[in-house]
Amino acid sequence: MTTNHTAVITGAAAERGIGQATAQAYAKAGWSVVILDLDGDAAANVADGLGREFSISALGAQVDVSDEASVAEASAVIEAAVEDGRIPPVGALANIAGITSPVPFLDTTLEQWNRVMAVNATGTYLMTRALLPAMLELGYGRIVNMSSVSAQRGGGVFGKVPYSSAKAAVLGFTKALARELADSGVTVNAVAPGAVDTNIRVGSTDAQEQAIVDAIPLGRTATPEEVADVIVFLSSDAASYLQGTTIDINGGSHLH
Numbered sequence: 001m002t003t004n005h006t007a008v009i010t011g012a013a014a015e016r017g018i019g020q021a022t023a024q025a026y027a028k029a030g031w032s033v034v035i036l037d038l039d040g041d042a043a044a045n046v047a048d049g050l051g052r053e054f055s056i057s058a059l060g061a062q063v064d065v066s067d068e069a070s071v072a073e074a075s076a077v078i079e080a081a082v083e084d085g086r087i088p089p090v091g092a093l094a095n096i097a098g099i100t101s102p103v104p105f106l107d108t109t110l111e112q113w114n115r116v117m118a119v120n121a122t123g124t125y126l127m128t129r130a131l132l133p134a135m136l137e138l139g140y141g142r143i144v145n146m147s148s149v150s151a152q153r154g155g156g157v158f159g160k161v162p163y164s165s166a167k168a169a170v171l172g173f174t175k176a177l178a179r180e181l182a183d184s185g186v187t188v189n190a191v192a193p194g195a196v197d198t199n200i201r202v203g204s205t206d207a208q209e210q211a212i213v214d215a216i217p218l219g220r221t222a223t224p225e226e227v228a229d230v231i232v233f234l235s236s237d238a239a240s241y242l243q244g245t246t247i248d249i250n251g252g253s254h255l256h
């Protein structure tokens with residue numbers, strides 16, 4: 001099933017990011033890919049590189065997942081590319097774009113709260129709402145949402161209250177939509193990574209990074225590829241009976 005479909009990955013342009021690693025893992029598994037990111041030039045470059053390396057169709061475009069008009073524009077670009085045969089129909093959506101915030105609760109402004117909720121939670125909603133109708137028409141789809149261990153244990157890695165709240169919203173969204181879509185052919189699942197070795201924790205000190213590692217039984221942070229492979233698995237035919245589930249990828253740092 002996979003090689004006849006396109007995977008759309010949001011937040012997929014950052015160097016060392018989970019999104020880019022996920023796009024690469026999809027491409028390696030034979031999927032065509034659409035790379036979406038706030039940074040449209042970087043998205044186009046990543047798409048070019050993957051298209052060449054894996055001989056797949058690949059398209060890059062700019063999007064702000066928190067902005068309804070921007071999401072509509074990006075999905076129109078995707079729809080046009082499917083219609084004129086530049087890419088196969090969209091069979092998977094990985095909602096990976098996200099931002100964090102390490103600000104303590106009473107110092108958090110409403111603007112910071114709104115931005116973290118907008119990118120992580122509303123972005124997941126808007127992208128899913130835009131791409132789901134075509135998946136339902138196709139009778140096949142895999143939606144994988146990015147949560148975090150932060151949602152499950154109340155922070156404790158880097159992001160604080162707004163981040164935990166937004167990532168918990170992603171889990172509720174995943175379960176409720178999975179239930180609603182039931183046996184439509186579209187599955188909706190989530191991943192909840194612990195600390196991953198990316199640039200998202202900008203500004204964290206060596207001491208903070210050491211404290212994060214000390215709390216992980218495996219004794220190290222995850223590589224972006226270790227998260228990417230699980231997302232691609234959730235998008236595969238082998239995951240056909242997983243509906244509304246969350247896969248923890250946290251090195252044993254949170255067990256439940």
Ligand SMILES: NC(=O)c1ccc[n+]([C@@H]2O[C@H](COP(=O)([O-])OP(=O)(O)OC[C@H]3O[C@@H](n4cnc5c(N)ncnc54)[C@H](O)[C@@H]3O)[C@@H](O)[C@H]2O)c1
Pocket residue numbers: 010011012013014015016017018019036037038039063064065066096097098099100119120123146147148149192193194195196197198199200201
């Ligand atoms: N790194 C970790 O430790 C970790 C752990 C758990 C969950 N996560 C989640 O994984 C996802 C990816 O994180 P990462 O560590 O690769 O981060 P990253 O900062 O390396 O990459 C995030 C990407 O999202 C893009 N982006 C940000 N806002 C956007 C918007 N409004 N619209 C479109 N694109 C946008 C950025 O340009 C960037 O390319 C995030 O949702 C993050 O919360 C990360």
